[in-house]
Amino acid sequence: MILAFQILGLSLGVMAWCLENSCTSSHSWKVRSHSEAIITSNSQFEGLWMSCAATSLGSVQCQGYKTVLGLPAYIQACRALMIIALLLGLVSIIVSVLGLKCTKIGRTSEQAKGKIVLTGGSLFILSGLSTLSAVSWYAAQVVREFHDPFFAGVRFELGAGLYMGWGAAFLAILGGAMLCSSCKKGSSVTPPRGTTYNYSKTTHGQQIYTAAPVTESGSSKAYV
Numbered sequence: 001m002i003l004a005f006q007i008l009g010l011s012l013g014v015m016a017w018c019l020e021n022s023c024t025s026s027h028s029w030k031v032r033s034h035s036e037a038i039i040t041s042n043s044q045f046e047g048l049w050m051s052c053a054a055t056s057l058g059s060v061q062c063q064g065y066k067t068v069l070g071l072p073a074y075i076q077a078c079r080a081l082m083i084i085a086l087l088l089g090l091v092s093i094i095v096s097v098l099g100l101k102c103t104k105i106g107r108t109s110e111q112a113k114g115k116i117v118l119t120g121g122s123l124f125i126l127s128g129l130s131t132l133s134a135v136s137w138y139a140a141q142v143v144r145e146f147h148d149p150f151f152a153g154v155r156f157e158l159g160a161g162l163y164m165g166w167g168a169a170f171l172a173i174l175g176g177a178m179l180c181s182s183c184k185k186g187s188s189v190t191p192p193r194g195t196t197y198n199y200s201k202t203t204h205g206q207q208i209y210t211a212a213p214v215t216e217s218g219s220s221k222a223y224v
Contacts, residue, residue, distance in 0.1 A: 012175030026161030096120030124176030
């Protein structure tokens with residue numbers, strides 16, 4: 001049962017890492033809003049790495065950002081958070097595989113493997129939190145610009161990449177929590193190993209020797 005719980009948590013973590021990878025490379029973190037336009041045939045969407053434009057004929061043209069230092073601070077921060085999330089997720093997958101009960105690595109004890117699984121689950125949770133911070137920060141910025149009456153640029157709405165990131169964060173946190181809880185379930189309380197004494201054997205045949213009482217005649221003979 002514990003092994004099945006660990007495999008399920010690891011599977012959720014792998015799925016979360018794949019979604020994080022797709023979310024990081026997605027070009028639709030925000031989509032141009034058409035709420036103010038009556039009829040439009042073009043659509044525009046942007047991601048962390050490039051901006052794309054699509055026409056009604058189906059042609060899509062993407063162009064990478066020309067500068068990195070000139071980008072807004074929240075985009076640079078989201079890039080860093082997503083890269084950190086991917087690295088943490090990759091490390092957590094490797095560590096979790098090494099800590100499974102079905103994995104044999106030399107003479108690793110069960111306690112050591114439990115600590116390895118706990119480390120992998122914690123890294124999964126950190127990866128999910130990093131992804132959650134990135135997509136939530138980006139979404140908050142998009143919503144703020146959309147509702148800002150003094151914003152003069154193009155208004156965008158939330159894209160599919162953000163929802164993908166939220167799903168990846170949820171799966172990563174859930175998988176990491178399952179791995180951590182499986183470590184607690186696997187560590188059963190065992191009585192301390194010590195020296196046990198069987199008092200029944202010692203008390204059954206116990207003999208007490210006492211010195212014979214010394215009589216007066218015996219004491220007088222001793223002095224003769």
